[in-house]
Amino acid sequence: MTERGAFVAKLRAAATKNNSLVCVGLDPELEKLPAHIRSLPQPILEFNRRIVDATAEYACCFKPQFAHYAALGAEDQLLATIRYIHEKHPGLPVILDSKRGDIGSTAAKYAQESFERYGADSVTVNPYLGFDSVEPYLKWKDRGVIILCRTSNPGARDFQDLESGGKRLYRHVAERVARDWNAGGNCMLVIGATYPQELAEIRAVVGDLPFLVPSVGAQGGDVAAAVRAGRTADGFGMVLNSSRGIIYASSGEDFAEAARIAARTLRDEINLYRFGNPDKAPTEGSAVR
Protein backbone atom coordinates (compact mmCIF):
# COMPACT_ATOMS: atom_id res chain seq x y z
CA MET A 1 0.00 0.00 0.00
CA THR A 2 2.92 2.38 -0.52
CA GLU A 3 3.67 3.20 -4.14
CA ARG A 4 1.96 6.37 -5.34
CA GLY A 5 0.11 5.93 -8.62
CA ALA A 6 1.29 2.35 -9.03
CA PHE A 7 -1.93 1.19 -10.63
CA VAL A 8 -1.89 3.79 -13.39
CA ALA A 9 1.81 3.11 -13.94
CA LYS A 10 1.09 -0.63 -14.30
CA LEU A 11 -1.72 0.09 -16.74
CA ARG A 12 0.51 2.37 -18.81
CA ALA A 13 3.29 -0.17 -18.84
CA ALA A 14 0.88 -2.84 -20.12
CA ALA A 15 -0.49 -0.46 -22.73
CA THR A 16 3.04 0.26 -23.91
CA LYS A 17 4.21 -3.32 -23.96
CA ASN A 18 1.20 -4.57 -25.94
CA ASN A 19 0.71 -1.28 -27.79
CA SER A 20 -2.94 -1.55 -26.84
CA LEU A 21 -5.67 0.38 -25.07
CA VAL A 22 -8.03 -2.61 -25.11
CA CYS A 23 -9.69 -3.69 -21.87
CA VAL A 24 -11.23 -7.15 -22.22
CA GLY A 25 -14.47 -7.42 -20.25
CA LEU A 26 -15.06 -10.80 -18.63
CA ASP A 27 -18.87 -10.96 -18.34
CA PRO A 28 -19.61 -14.68 -18.53
CA GLU A 29 -23.20 -15.84 -19.01
CA LEU A 30 -23.71 -19.59 -18.79
CA GLU A 31 -26.21 -19.73 -21.63
CA LYS A 32 -23.78 -18.00 -23.98
CA LEU A 33 -20.79 -20.25 -23.31
CA PRO A 34 -19.81 -22.77 -25.97
CA ALA A 35 -21.42 -26.15 -25.27
CA HIS A 36 -18.10 -27.95 -24.75
CA ILE A 37 -17.14 -25.41 -22.05
CA ARG A 38 -20.55 -25.28 -20.38
CA SER A 39 -20.33 -28.98 -19.58
CA LEU A 40 -17.07 -28.63 -17.60
CA PRO A 41 -17.10 -28.54 -13.76
CA GLN A 42 -16.03 -24.86 -13.53
CA PRO A 43 -17.31 -23.52 -16.83
CA ILE A 44 -16.84 -19.83 -16.07
CA LEU A 45 -13.25 -20.25 -14.98
CA GLU A 46 -12.46 -22.52 -17.93
CA PHE A 47 -14.01 -20.01 -20.33
CA ASN A 48 -12.18 -17.07 -18.77
CA ARG A 49 -8.79 -18.82 -18.80
CA ARG A 50 -9.09 -19.49 -22.49
CA ILE A 51 -10.28 -15.95 -23.25
CA VAL A 52 -7.50 -14.43 -21.14
CA ASP A 53 -4.75 -16.52 -22.76
CA ALA A 54 -6.09 -15.81 -26.24
CA THR A 55 -6.38 -12.05 -25.83
CA ALA A 56 -3.58 -11.17 -23.39
CA GLU A 57 -1.08 -10.05 -26.01
CA TYR A 58 -3.58 -7.54 -27.44
CA ALA A 59 -4.96 -6.19 -24.17
CA CYS A 60 -3.77 -3.74 -21.51
CA CYS A 61 -6.12 -5.01 -18.77
CA PHE A 62 -9.02 -7.31 -17.92
CA LYS A 63 -12.31 -6.30 -16.33
CA PRO A 64 -14.52 -8.96 -14.73
CA GLN A 65 -18.04 -7.62 -14.11
CA PHE A 66 -19.08 -8.63 -10.60
CA ALA A 67 -22.83 -9.16 -11.19
CA HIS A 68 -22.21 -11.95 -13.68
CA TYR A 69 -20.48 -13.97 -10.96
CA ALA A 70 -22.70 -12.88 -8.05
CA ALA A 71 -25.91 -13.88 -9.85
CA LEU A 72 -24.60 -17.44 -10.11
CA GLY A 73 -22.87 -17.71 -6.75
CA ALA A 74 -19.60 -18.06 -8.63
CA GLU A 75 -17.37 -15.97 -6.36
CA ASP A 76 -14.84 -18.82 -6.26
CA GLN A 77 -14.51 -18.77 -10.05
CA LEU A 78 -14.14 -14.98 -10.03
CA LEU A 79 -11.34 -15.26 -7.49
CA ALA A 80 -9.68 -18.07 -9.45
CA THR A 81 -9.93 -16.01 -12.65
CA ILE A 82 -8.19 -13.04 -11.04
CA ARG A 83 -5.48 -15.28 -9.60
CA TYR A 84 -4.98 -16.89 -12.99
CA ILE A 85 -4.46 -13.52 -14.64
CA HIS A 86 -1.94 -12.46 -11.99
CA GLU A 87 -0.01 -15.73 -12.32
CA LYS A 88 0.02 -16.17 -16.07
CA HIS A 89 0.00 -12.55 -17.20
CA PRO A 90 1.49 -10.62 -14.29
CA GLY A 91 1.89 -7.31 -16.11
CA LEU A 92 -1.82 -7.01 -16.94
CA PRO A 93 -3.92 -5.31 -14.26
CA VAL A 94 -7.38 -6.47 -13.25
CA ILE A 95 -10.27 -4.04 -12.82
CA LEU A 96 -13.04 -5.46 -10.62
CA ASP A 97 -16.16 -3.82 -12.00
CA SER A 98 -18.52 -3.86 -9.04
CA LYS A 99 -19.56 -0.17 -8.88
CA ARG A 100 -19.51 -0.11 -5.11
CA GLY A 101 -20.93 2.83 -3.17
CA ASP A 102 -21.55 2.95 0.56
CA ILE A 103 -20.77 5.04 3.63
CA GLY A 104 -17.25 5.13 5.03
CA SER A 105 -17.16 2.25 7.49
CA THR A 106 -18.90 -0.02 4.99
CA ALA A 107 -16.79 1.22 2.09
CA ALA A 108 -13.75 0.02 4.03
CA LYS A 109 -15.28 -3.48 3.96
CA TYR A 110 -15.79 -3.25 0.21
CA ALA A 111 -12.19 -2.11 -0.25
CA GLN A 112 -11.13 -5.15 1.75
CA GLU A 113 -13.30 -7.33 -0.47
CA SER A 114 -11.91 -5.88 -3.72
CA PHE A 115 -8.23 -5.58 -2.89
CA GLU A 116 -7.58 -8.19 -0.22
CA ARG A 117 -10.07 -10.99 -0.87
CA TYR A 118 -10.07 -10.78 -4.67
CA GLY A 119 -6.66 -9.18 -5.12
CA ALA A 120 -7.92 -6.81 -7.81
CA ASP A 121 -5.66 -4.01 -8.99
CA SER A 122 -8.56 -1.58 -9.08
CA VAL A 123 -12.29 -1.29 -8.53
CA THR A 124 -15.11 0.79 -9.98
CA VAL A 125 -17.08 2.96 -7.52
CA ASN A 126 -20.18 5.15 -7.60
CA PRO A 127 -19.74 8.81 -6.54
CA TYR A 128 -23.32 9.49 -5.34
CA LEU A 129 -22.40 9.16 -1.63
CA GLY A 130 -19.49 11.61 -1.85
CA PHE A 131 -15.92 11.72 -0.64
CA ASP A 132 -16.08 9.68 2.55
CA SER A 133 -17.57 6.79 0.56
CA VAL A 134 -14.49 6.74 -1.74
CA GLU A 135 -11.74 7.62 0.72
CA PRO A 136 -11.33 4.06 2.11
CA TYR A 137 -10.39 2.82 -1.38
CA LEU A 138 -7.99 5.72 -1.97
CA LYS A 139 -6.00 4.70 1.08
CA TRP A 140 -4.84 1.63 -0.84
CA LYS A 141 -2.24 3.75 -2.62
CA ASP A 142 -0.97 1.04 -4.95
CA ARG A 143 -4.47 0.24 -6.24
CA GLY A 144 -6.76 2.09 -8.63
CA VAL A 145 -10.14 3.69 -7.94
CA ILE A 146 -12.27 4.18 -11.02
CA ILE A 147 -15.17 6.53 -10.41
CA LEU A 148 -18.39 6.53 -12.43
CA CYS A 149 -18.73 9.88 -14.17
CA ARG A 150 -20.81 9.67 -17.37
CA THR A 151 -22.12 6.15 -17.79
CA SER A 152 -22.85 4.59 -21.17
CA ASN A 153 -26.56 3.82 -20.72
CA PRO A 154 -29.57 5.91 -21.82
CA GLY A 155 -30.60 6.53 -18.20
CA ALA A 156 -27.31 8.35 -17.65
CA ARG A 157 -29.21 11.47 -18.68
CA ASP A 158 -31.75 11.22 -15.84
CA PHE A 159 -29.54 12.70 -13.13
CA GLN A 160 -25.99 12.95 -14.51
CA ASP A 161 -27.15 15.69 -16.90
CA LEU A 162 -28.79 17.88 -14.26
CA GLU A 163 -27.15 21.28 -14.48
CA SER A 164 -25.97 23.08 -11.38
CA GLY A 165 -24.06 26.37 -11.50
CA GLY A 166 -23.69 26.05 -15.27
CA LYS A 167 -22.17 22.57 -15.11
CA ARG A 168 -23.79 19.18 -15.33
CA LEU A 169 -23.53 16.70 -12.48
CA TYR A 170 -21.03 14.46 -14.28
CA ARG A 171 -18.75 17.46 -14.73
CA HIS A 172 -18.93 18.30 -11.05
CA VAL A 173 -17.89 14.71 -10.38
CA ALA A 174 -15.03 14.88 -12.89
CA GLU A 175 -13.67 18.15 -11.55
CA ARG A 176 -13.93 17.04 -7.94
CA VAL A 177 -12.04 13.83 -8.70
CA ALA A 178 -9.32 15.64 -10.67
CA ARG A 179 -8.91 18.39 -8.08
CA ASP A 180 -9.19 16.49 -4.80
CA TRP A 181 -9.72 12.75 -4.89
CA ASN A 182 -6.79 12.06 -7.21
CA ALA A 183 -4.16 13.42 -4.84
CA GLY A 184 -2.57 9.97 -4.79
CA GLY A 185 -2.55 9.64 -8.58
CA ASN A 186 -4.67 6.49 -8.39
CA CYS A 187 -8.00 7.62 -9.87
CA MET A 188 -9.66 7.14 -13.24
CA LEU A 189 -13.10 8.10 -14.54
CA VAL A 190 -15.75 5.97 -16.26
CA ILE A 191 -17.12 7.74 -19.32
CA GLY A 192 -19.17 5.81 -21.85
CA ALA A 193 -18.04 5.58 -25.46
CA THR A 194 -21.64 6.35 -26.35
CA TYR A 195 -21.12 9.99 -25.27
CA PRO A 196 -18.09 11.33 -27.23
CA GLN A 197 -19.05 14.99 -26.69
CA GLU A 198 -18.93 14.47 -22.95
CA LEU A 199 -15.62 12.63 -23.33
CA ALA A 200 -14.13 15.68 -25.02
CA GLU A 201 -15.68 18.11 -22.54
CA ILE A 202 -14.27 16.19 -19.57
CA ARG A 203 -10.88 15.67 -21.21
CA ALA A 204 -10.62 19.45 -21.52
CA VAL A 205 -10.97 20.00 -17.77
CA VAL A 206 -9.19 17.07 -16.06
CA GLY A 207 -5.69 17.17 -17.56
CA ASP A 208 -4.40 13.69 -18.32
CA LEU A 209 -6.56 11.81 -15.78
CA PRO A 210 -7.17 8.45 -17.48
CA PHE A 211 -10.61 7.22 -18.53
CA LEU A 212 -12.17 3.78 -18.55
CA VAL A 213 -14.45 3.87 -21.58
CA PRO A 214 -17.02 1.07 -21.72
CA SER A 215 -19.41 0.19 -24.49
CA VAL A 216 -17.37 0.10 -27.61
CA GLY A 217 -18.54 -2.69 -29.81
CA ALA A 218 -21.74 -4.49 -28.80
CA GLN A 219 -23.20 -1.48 -27.04
CA GLY A 220 -22.69 0.70 -30.10
CA GLY A 221 -19.99 3.17 -29.13
CA ASP A 222 -18.04 4.61 -32.07
CA VAL A 223 -14.33 3.84 -31.62
CA ALA A 224 -13.01 6.68 -33.76
CA ALA A 225 -15.15 9.33 -32.08
CA ALA A 226 -14.38 8.03 -28.59
CA VAL A 227 -10.62 7.85 -29.13
CA ARG A 228 -10.40 11.28 -30.73
CA ALA A 229 -12.44 12.79 -27.92
CA GLY A 230 -10.76 11.10 -24.98
CA ARG A 231 -7.09 10.59 -25.85
CA THR A 232 -4.28 12.63 -24.39
CA ALA A 233 -1.46 14.17 -26.42
CA ASP A 234 0.79 11.21 -25.73
CA GLY A 235 -1.74 8.73 -27.13
CA PHE A 236 -2.74 7.34 -23.76
CA GLY A 237 -5.38 8.76 -21.40
CA MET A 238 -7.94 6.01 -21.82
CA VAL A 239 -8.63 2.31 -22.02
CA LEU A 240 -11.61 1.09 -24.04
CA ASN A 241 -13.58 -1.89 -22.84
CA SER A 242 -15.29 -4.45 -25.00
CA SER A 243 -16.95 -7.46 -23.41
CA ARG A 244 -19.50 -9.22 -25.61
CA GLY A 245 -17.80 -8.09 -28.84
CA ILE A 246 -14.70 -10.05 -27.84
CA ILE A 247 -15.73 -12.93 -25.59
CA TYR A 248 -18.75 -13.93 -27.69
CA ALA A 249 -17.17 -13.28 -31.10
CA SER A 250 -17.94 -16.95 -31.75
CA SER A 251 -20.08 -19.38 -29.78
CA GLY A 252 -18.39 -22.42 -31.32
CA GLU A 253 -15.26 -24.37 -30.52
CA ASP A 254 -13.23 -21.57 -32.10
CA PHE A 255 -14.40 -19.02 -29.52
CA ALA A 256 -10.92 -18.33 -28.14
CA GLU A 257 -9.39 -17.79 -31.56
CA ALA A 258 -12.33 -15.59 -32.53
CA ALA A 259 -11.83 -13.57 -29.34
CA ARG A 260 -8.14 -13.20 -30.14
CA ILE A 261 -8.93 -11.81 -33.56
CA ALA A 262 -11.63 -9.51 -32.18
CA ALA A 263 -9.23 -8.11 -29.55
CA ARG A 264 -6.49 -7.59 -32.12
CA THR A 265 -8.91 -5.92 -34.51
CA LEU A 266 -10.17 -3.56 -31.84
CA ARG A 267 -6.62 -2.76 -30.76
CA ASP A 268 -5.66 -1.92 -34.33
CA GLU A 269 -8.78 0.16 -34.87
CA ILE A 270 -8.08 2.17 -31.72
CA ASN A 271 -4.44 2.66 -32.73
CA LEU A 272 -5.54 4.11 -36.05
CA TYR A 273 -6.97 7.09 -34.19
CA ARG A 274 -5.05 7.46 -30.98
CA PHE A 275 -2.01 9.32 -32.28
CA GLY A 276 -3.99 11.96 -34.12
CA ASN A 277 -2.56 11.04 -37.47
CA PRO A 278 -3.60 7.74 -38.99
CA ASP A 279 -0.41 7.75 -41.09
CA LYS A 280 1.76 7.73 -38.00
CA ALA A 281 2.56 4.17 -37.14
CA PRO A 282 2.25 3.38 -33.46
CA THR A 283 5.75 2.35 -32.48
CA GLU A 284 6.92 0.69 -29.33
CA GLY A 285 7.32 3.21 -26.52
CA SER A 286 5.75 6.12 -28.33
CA ALA A 287 2.31 5.35 -26.96
CA VAL A 288 2.87 6.17 -23.35
CA ARG A 289 5.55 7.71 -21.25
Next chain:
Amino acid sequence: MTERGAFVAKLRAAATKNNSLVCVGLDPELEKLPAHIRSLPQPILEFNRRIVDATAEYACCFKPQFAHYAALGAEDQLLATIRYIHEKHPGLPVILDSKRGDIGSTAAKYAQESFERYGADSVTVNPYLGFDSVEPYLKWKDRGVIILCRTSNPGARDFQDLESGGKRLYRHVAERVARDWNAGGNCMLVIGATYPQELAEIRAVVGDLPFLVPSVGAQGGDVAAAVRAGRTADGFGMVLNSSRGIIYASSGEDFAEAARIAARTLRDEINLYRFGNPDKAPTEGSAVR
Protein backbone atom coordinates in the same frame (compact mmCIF):
# COMPACT_ATOMS: atom_id res chain seq x y z
CA MET B 1 -43.67 -11.84 -9.48
CA THR B 2 -47.33 -10.84 -9.67
CA GLU B 3 -48.68 -9.08 -6.60
CA ARG B 4 -48.52 -5.29 -6.86
CA GLY B 5 -46.98 -3.61 -3.84
CA ALA B 6 -46.61 -6.90 -1.98
CA PHE B 7 -43.34 -5.92 -0.34
CA VAL B 8 -44.67 -2.70 1.19
CA ALA B 9 -47.81 -4.57 2.28
CA LYS B 10 -45.66 -7.23 4.00
CA LEU B 11 -43.61 -4.53 5.71
CA ARG B 12 -46.75 -2.75 6.92
CA ALA B 13 -48.25 -5.98 8.20
CA ALA B 14 -45.08 -6.71 10.18
CA ALA B 15 -45.03 -3.16 11.54
CA THR B 16 -48.64 -3.55 12.64
CA LYS B 17 -48.22 -6.98 14.18
CA ASN B 18 -45.15 -6.01 16.22
CA ASN B 19 -46.22 -2.38 16.62
CA SER B 20 -42.72 -1.47 15.51
CA LEU B 21 -40.87 0.55 12.90
CA VAL B 22 -37.50 -0.93 13.90
CA CYS B 23 -35.26 -2.41 11.20
CA VAL B 24 -32.48 -4.50 12.73
CA GLY B 25 -29.27 -4.15 10.73
CA LEU B 26 -27.20 -7.33 10.52
CA ASP B 27 -23.65 -6.00 9.98
CA PRO B 28 -21.46 -8.70 11.54
CA GLU B 29 -17.77 -8.01 12.12
CA LEU B 30 -15.76 -10.98 13.32
CA GLU B 31 -13.67 -8.98 15.77
CA LYS B 32 -16.81 -7.65 17.45
CA LEU B 33 -18.55 -10.99 17.97
CA PRO B 34 -18.63 -12.44 21.48
CA ALA B 35 -15.74 -14.84 22.03
CA HIS B 36 -17.96 -17.89 22.53
CA ILE B 37 -19.63 -17.23 19.16
CA ARG B 38 -16.44 -16.37 17.29
CA SER B 39 -15.06 -19.83 18.00
CA LEU B 40 -18.00 -21.65 16.33
CA PRO B 41 -17.68 -23.06 12.78
CA GLN B 42 -20.12 -20.54 11.23
CA PRO B 43 -19.81 -17.62 13.63
CA ILE B 44 -21.65 -15.05 11.53
CA LEU B 45 -24.65 -17.30 11.00
CA GLU B 46 -24.72 -18.34 14.66
CA PHE B 47 -24.53 -14.71 15.75
CA ASN B 48 -27.26 -13.64 13.33
CA ARG B 49 -29.62 -16.46 14.34
CA ARG B 50 -29.42 -15.46 17.97
CA ILE B 51 -29.85 -11.75 17.19
CA VAL B 52 -32.80 -12.46 14.90
CA ASP B 53 -34.58 -14.68 17.42
CA ALA B 54 -33.97 -12.19 20.24
CA THR B 55 -35.20 -9.12 18.37
CA ALA B 56 -37.90 -10.49 16.02
CA GLU B 57 -40.86 -9.56 18.21
CA TYR B 58 -39.73 -5.91 18.34
CA ALA B 59 -38.74 -5.50 14.69
CA CYS B 60 -40.58 -5.01 11.41
CA CYS B 61 -37.71 -6.15 9.17
CA PHE B 62 -34.05 -7.19 9.03
CA LYS B 63 -31.33 -5.64 6.91
CA PRO B 64 -28.10 -7.55 6.28
CA GLN B 65 -25.40 -5.24 4.89
CA PHE B 66 -23.72 -7.01 1.97
CA ALA B 67 -20.16 -5.68 2.39
CA HIS B 68 -19.80 -7.27 5.81
CA TYR B 69 -20.31 -10.70 4.25
CA ALA B 70 -18.47 -10.03 0.99
CA ALA B 71 -15.31 -8.84 2.72
CA LEU B 72 -15.04 -12.21 4.45
CA GLY B 73 -16.22 -14.45 1.63
CA ALA B 74 -19.22 -15.36 3.79
CA GLU B 75 -21.91 -15.41 1.09
CA ASP B 76 -23.02 -18.84 2.31
CA GLN B 77 -23.68 -17.48 5.79
CA LEU B 78 -25.56 -14.50 4.33
CA LEU B 79 -27.76 -16.86 2.36
CA ALA B 80 -28.30 -19.10 5.40
CA THR B 81 -29.20 -16.07 7.51
CA ILE B 82 -31.87 -14.95 5.04
CA ARG B 83 -33.28 -18.46 4.80
CA TYR B 84 -33.37 -18.68 8.58
CA ILE B 85 -35.37 -15.46 8.85
CA HIS B 86 -37.84 -16.66 6.21
CA GLU B 87 -38.30 -20.01 7.94
CA LYS B 88 -38.47 -18.92 11.56
CA HIS B 89 -40.03 -15.49 11.20
CA PRO B 90 -41.93 -15.65 7.91
CA GLY B 91 -43.79 -12.36 8.32
CA LEU B 92 -40.63 -10.28 8.65
CA PRO B 93 -39.19 -9.06 5.36
CA VAL B 94 -35.46 -8.99 4.56
CA ILE B 95 -33.80 -5.96 2.97
CA LEU B 96 -30.52 -6.86 1.27
CA ASP B 97 -28.48 -3.68 1.64
CA SER B 98 -26.06 -3.90 -1.26
CA LYS B 99 -26.62 -0.49 -2.92
CA ARG B 100 -26.35 -1.91 -6.40
CA GLY B 101 -26.10 0.31 -9.45
CA ASP B 102 -25.28 -0.76 -12.98
CA ILE B 103 -26.56 -0.54 -16.55
CA GLY B 104 -29.67 -2.44 -17.54
CA SER B 105 -28.36 -5.82 -18.70
CA THR B 106 -26.08 -6.01 -15.67
CA ALA B 107 -28.76 -4.73 -13.30
CA ALA B 108 -30.85 -7.72 -14.34
CA LYS B 109 -28.04 -9.96 -13.07
CA TYR B 110 -27.98 -8.10 -9.76
CA ALA B 111 -31.76 -8.45 -9.46
CA GLN B 112 -31.31 -12.18 -10.03
CA GLU B 113 -28.63 -12.23 -7.32
CA SER B 114 -30.78 -10.34 -4.78
CA PHE B 115 -34.16 -11.92 -5.36
CA GLU B 116 -33.44 -15.39 -6.74
CA ARG B 117 -30.10 -16.43 -5.28
CA TYR B 118 -30.50 -14.77 -1.86
CA GLY B 119 -34.30 -14.68 -1.77
CA ALA B 120 -34.36 -11.15 -0.34
CA ASP B 121 -37.68 -9.32 -0.15
CA SER B 122 -36.05 -6.08 -1.25
CA VAL B 123 -32.72 -4.53 -2.20
CA THR B 124 -31.14 -1.10 -1.92
CA VAL B 125 -30.04 0.54 -5.19
CA ASN B 126 -28.13 3.66 -6.22
CA PRO B 127 -29.93 6.08 -8.58
CA TYR B 128 -26.85 7.64 -10.27
CA LEU B 129 -27.24 5.56 -13.45
CA GLY B 130 -30.90 6.47 -13.95
CA PHE B 131 -34.07 4.63 -14.80
CA ASP B 132 -32.83 1.78 -16.96
CA SER B 133 -30.47 0.78 -14.13
CA VAL B 134 -33.43 0.37 -11.74
CA GLU B 135 -36.07 -1.00 -14.10
CA PRO B 136 -34.87 -4.65 -13.95
CA TYR B 137 -35.52 -4.70 -10.19
CA LEU B 138 -38.93 -3.06 -10.55
CA LYS B 139 -40.04 -5.91 -12.79
CA TRP B 140 -40.03 -8.16 -9.72
CA LYS B 141 -43.39 -6.79 -8.69
CA ASP B 142 -43.64 -8.65 -5.39
CA ARG B 143 -40.25 -7.36 -4.22
CA GLY B 144 -39.13 -3.98 -2.94
CA VAL B 145 -36.67 -1.54 -4.49
CA ILE B 146 -35.20 0.94 -2.02
CA ILE B 147 -33.47 3.83 -3.76
CA LEU B 148 -30.73 5.94 -2.19
CA CYS B 149 -31.94 9.51 -1.92
CA ARG B 150 -30.26 11.43 0.91
CA THR B 151 -27.67 9.24 2.56
CA SER B 152 -26.66 9.55 6.20
CA ASN B 153 -22.95 10.26 5.77
CA PRO B 154 -21.15 13.65 5.72
CA GLY B 155 -20.16 13.17 2.05
CA ALA B 156 -23.85 13.12 1.13
CA ARG B 157 -23.47 16.87 0.71
CA ASP B 158 -20.84 16.61 -2.03
CA PHE B 159 -23.21 15.86 -4.89
CA GLN B 160 -26.66 15.16 -3.42
CA ASP B 161 -26.93 18.84 -2.40
CA LEU B 162 -26.11 20.28 -5.82
CA GLU B 163 -29.00 22.49 -6.79
CA SER B 164 -30.54 22.30 -10.24
CA GLY B 165 -33.62 24.28 -11.23
CA GLY B 166 -34.18 25.32 -7.61
CA LYS B 167 -34.10 21.76 -6.29
CA ARG B 168 -31.27 19.73 -4.90
CA LEU B 169 -30.24 16.47 -6.52
CA TYR B 170 -31.74 14.28 -3.78
CA ARG B 171 -35.09 16.00 -4.33
CA HIS B 172 -34.94 15.35 -8.07
CA VAL B 173 -34.36 11.68 -7.19
CA ALA B 174 -37.25 11.64 -4.70
CA GLU B 175 -39.71 13.25 -7.09
CA ARG B 176 -38.70 11.04 -9.99
CA VAL B 177 -39.18 7.91 -7.89
CA ALA B 178 -42.55 9.04 -6.54
CA ARG B 179 -43.81 10.16 -9.95
CA ASP B 180 -42.51 7.43 -12.25
CA TRP B 181 -40.50 4.60 -10.75
CA ASN B 182 -43.08 3.73 -8.10
CA ALA B 183 -45.81 2.84 -10.58
CA GLY B 184 -45.86 -0.68 -9.14
CA GLY B 185 -46.05 0.53 -5.54
CA ASN B 186 -42.82 -1.30 -4.68
CA CYS B 187 -40.40 1.58 -4.07
CA MET B 188 -38.99 3.16 -0.93
CA LEU B 189 -36.37 5.88 -0.41
CA VAL B 190 -33.25 5.87 1.77
CA ILE B 191 -32.98 9.09 3.79
CA GLY B 192 -30.55 9.32 6.68
CA ALA B 193 -31.81 10.06 10.18
CA THR B 194 -28.93 12.52 10.38
CA TYR B 195 -30.80 14.89 8.05
CA PRO B 196 -34.28 15.52 9.57
CA GLN B 197 -34.85 18.72 7.57
CA GLU B 198 -34.43 16.79 4.35
CA LEU B 199 -36.70 14.05 5.68
CA ALA B 200 -39.46 16.63 6.19
CA GLU B 201 -38.82 18.30 2.83
CA ILE B 202 -39.06 15.01 0.98
CA ARG B 203 -42.07 13.80 2.99
CA ALA B 204 -43.89 16.94 1.82
CA VAL B 205 -43.47 16.09 -1.86
CA VAL B 206 -43.73 12.28 -2.13
CA GLY B 207 -47.08 11.50 -0.49
CA ASP B 208 -46.89 8.39 1.66
CA LEU B 209 -43.94 6.75 -0.12
CA PRO B 210 -42.15 4.87 2.68
CA PHE B 211 -38.61 5.68 3.81
CA LEU B 212 -35.79 3.49 5.04
CA VAL B 213 -34.03 5.68 7.60
CA PRO B 214 -30.56 4.47 8.58
CA SER B 215 -28.26 5.79 11.25
CA VAL B 216 -30.34 6.11 14.32
CA GLY B 217 -28.32 5.14 17.35
CA ALA B 218 -24.60 4.55 16.83
CA GLN B 219 -24.37 6.97 13.91
CA GLY B 220 -25.97 9.74 15.92
CA GLY B 221 -29.35 10.32 14.29
CA ASP B 222 -31.98 11.83 16.63
CA VAL B 223 -34.99 9.49 16.82
CA ALA B 224 -37.55 12.13 17.80
CA ALA B 225 -36.52 14.54 15.05
CA ALA B 226 -36.40 11.80 12.42
CA VAL B 227 -39.79 10.33 13.30
CA ARG B 228 -41.54 13.69 13.47
CA ALA B 229 -40.04 14.68 10.12
CA GLY B 230 -40.62 11.46 8.25
CA ARG B 231 -43.83 9.87 9.55
CA THR B 232 -47.08 9.85 7.66
CA ALA B 233 -50.45 10.78 9.17
CA ASP B 234 -51.22 7.12 9.88
CA GLY B 235 -48.03 6.65 11.90
CA PHE B 236 -46.26 4.60 9.25
CA GLY B 237 -44.23 5.98 6.33
CA MET B 238 -40.83 4.87 7.55
CA VAL B 239 -38.71 2.18 9.10
CA LEU B 240 -35.68 3.17 11.17
CA ASN B 241 -32.55 1.05 11.06
CA SER B 242 -30.14 0.48 13.88
CA SER B 243 -27.26 -1.94 13.45
CA ARG B 244 -24.42 -1.49 15.93
CA GLY B 245 -26.71 0.00 18.59
CA ILE B 246 -28.62 -3.28 18.72
CA ILE B 247 -26.32 -6.10 17.67
CA TYR B 248 -23.35 -4.88 19.73
CA ALA B 249 -25.34 -3.68 22.74
CA SER B 250 -23.22 -6.14 24.69
CA SER B 251 -20.10 -8.05 23.65
CA GLY B 252 -20.52 -10.65 26.38
CA GLU B 253 -22.50 -13.86 26.68
CA ASP B 254 -25.63 -11.76 27.22
CA PHE B 255 -25.38 -10.17 23.76
CA ALA B 256 -28.71 -11.56 22.53
CA GLU B 257 -30.62 -10.42 25.59
CA ALA B 258 -28.93 -7.01 25.36
CA ALA B 259 -29.93 -6.79 21.68
CA ARG B 260 -33.51 -7.68 22.62
CA ILE B 261 -33.65 -4.89 25.15
CA ALA B 262 -32.02 -2.41 22.75
CA ALA B 263 -34.55 -3.27 20.01
CA ARG B 264 -37.47 -2.97 22.39
CA THR B 265 -36.18 0.34 23.73
CA LEU B 266 -35.76 1.77 20.23
CA ARG B 267 -39.23 0.55 19.27
CA ASP B 268 -40.75 2.25 22.30
CA GLU B 269 -38.80 5.45 21.71
CA ILE B 270 -39.99 5.59 18.11
CA ASN B 271 -43.58 4.91 19.15
CA LEU B 272 -43.48 7.85 21.54
CA TYR B 273 -43.22 10.17 18.56
CA ARG B 274 -44.84 8.42 15.64
CA PHE B 275 -48.46 9.23 16.36
CA GLY B 276 -47.89 12.95 16.86
CA ASN B 277 -49.12 12.87 20.41
CA PRO B 278 -46.97 11.14 23.00
CA ASP B 279 -50.05 10.62 25.16
CA LYS B 280 -51.75 8.55 22.50
CA ALA B 281 -50.99 4.92 23.10
CA PRO B 282 -50.11 3.00 19.97
CA THR B 283 -52.87 0.43 19.70
CA GLU B 284 -53.01 -2.62 17.51
CA GLY B 285 -54.11 -1.74 14.01
CA SER B 286 -53.95 1.99 14.42
CA ALA B 287 -50.36 2.20 13.27
CA VAL B 288 -50.84 1.17 9.69
CA ARG B 289 -53.68 0.50 7.37
